Amino acid sequence: MAISTESRRPTPGRVRTAVRVRPGGPGRSGLLLLQLSAVAAVLLIWAAVAATGFVSSTALPGPVSVFGRFPDLFGSSAYWQAVGDTLDGAVTGFVVAVVIGVPLGLVTGTYAAAEQSSRLLVDVLRSFPVIALLPVFLLVLGSTPTMKATVVFIACVFPIFLQAQYGARSVTPMISETVQSYRVPKLLRFRKVVLPSAMPSIMTGLRLAATTSVLVTIGVEVLTTLPGIGHEVVNAQQGGASAEAYAYILTAGTIGYLINLLSQFAEHRLLRWRPPAHTE
Numbered sequence: 001m002a003i004s005t006e007s008r009r010p011t012p013g014r015v016r017t018a019v020r021v022r023p024g025g026p027g028r029s030g031l032l033l034l035q036l037s038a039v040a041a042v043l044l045i046w047a048a049v050a051a052t053g054f055v056s057s058t059a060l061p062g063p064v065s066v067f068g069r070f071p072d073l074f075g076s077s078a079y080w081q082a083v084g085d086t087l088d089g090a091v092t093g094f095v096v097a098v099v100i101g102v103p104l105g106l107v108t109g110t111y112a113a114a115e116q117s118s119r120l121l122v123d124v125l126r127s128f129p130v131i132a133l134l135p136v137f138l139l140v141l142g143s144t145p146t147m148k149a150t151v152v153f154i155a156c157v158f159p160i161f162l163q164a165q166y167g168a169r170s171v172t173p174m175i176s177e178t179v180q181s182y183r184v185p186k187l188l189r190f191r192k193v194v195l196p197s198a199m200p201s202i203m204t205g206l207r208l209a210a211t212t213s214v215l216v217t218i219g220v221e222v223l224t225t226l227p228g229i230g231h232e233v234v235n236a237q238q239g240g241a242s243a244e245a246y247a248y249i250l251t252a253g254t255i256g257y258l259i260n261l262l263s264q265f266a267e268h269r270l271l272r273w274r275p276p277a278h279t280e
Contacts (some may be wrong), residue, residue, distance in 0.1 A: 058242050065243040073247055078232075083251065086221065086228040089145060090213040093152025097209060101157040102202060105164025110194055115165065126158040129217060148220050148228075156209035156214040163205025167198025168207060179223065200271060207263035214256050229255075 041061050050062035056070060057065075073079040108115040130151055142149035171193060221230025229252050236245035 058240065061243040061246060066246040069243050069247040073244070073251075080226060082229050082232045082257070084250070085145075086214065086217050086230070086252075087225075087255070089148040089226075089228065090152055090217040090219070092145075092149040093217070094156050094210060094213040096149070096153045096157035097160055097213075098206065100153075102164045102207075104168075105161040105202075106168045106190075106194060106198060109165035109168025109198070110190070111165050115169075122158070122161070126162075130155040131219060131223070134220065138224070142222050143226055145226065148217060148224075148226050151220050152213050152216050156213050159209045159212065160202070160205040163201045163208075165197060167201030167274050170201065171197045184216035203263075203267040203271060207260065207267065210259050211256050214252065214259060228253050 046063050050057065050060055089165055102250075108118055133154065134151060137147045137150055141150060217228065218230040218233075220226060221228035223230075225231065229248050233245050233248045236248065238243070
């Protein structure tokens with residue numbers, strides 16, 4: 001007698017659940033505890049190195065000295081002005097990069113002729129290190145906030161452009177042939193086919209560019225006289241206030257971390273329709 005095996009087949013829901021669970025992995029609270037333990041270990045190593053005197057206190061002040069500077073900085077208008085100047089340059093360059101990079105990437109990714117004709121130009125332009133172009137922008141635009149935003153734009157536009165282009169090209173040939181055979185209008189095709197397919201890649205590009213915008217902004221401020229966190233780091237270092245310089249550096253890292261969290265939150269909200277990717 002033949003025995004049917006259909007009842008033994010796992011349902012799709014069971015398969016997803018089995019993939020989602022990792023045997024032996026830490027839970028959410030356990031993972032948070034591990035992450036906090038890693039941070040505490042780094043702080044202890046930092047304090048131990050500073051206490052031994054192996055590195056001078058001018059080059060590496062202890063964590064107590066650095067974190068002790070934050071109450072005074074939080075009450076200083078110069079601190080918040082520096083943070084605002086850095087965010088202003090980063091946000092301005094990032095927004096312009098989004099406005100230009102996303103549409104161009106979608107167009108060149110949708111039409112093969114546009115992608116092939118622009119490939120050489122894009123490869124050449126994105127090969128230039130943006131910091132190496134800083135003297136050129138200083139000569140043309142001067143040491144102005146516009147120059148800072150322009151450098152951030154150059155650093156952010158290519159990741160956004162390339163991710164949008166890749167996402168637009170990810171539409172499967174079968175779907176493209178179906179759309180063409182039914183003569184779906186171009187605007188409707190873009191709205192219902194190309195854009196949903198490209199959104200995961202676009203969000204990845206936006207997340208990378210958002211963090212890059214802050215890093216490049218601070219780098220420009222360090223190398224020029226433009227106000228911001230980078231300029232305050234240089235001033236504190238030259239004035240012998242190394243603890244204050246490290247406090248500004250930690251501020252820059254915190255801003256980058258918060259921007260990354262905000263980008264991940266926005267990605268999860270905008271892409272709720274996409275099933276999460278699970279690895280075994």
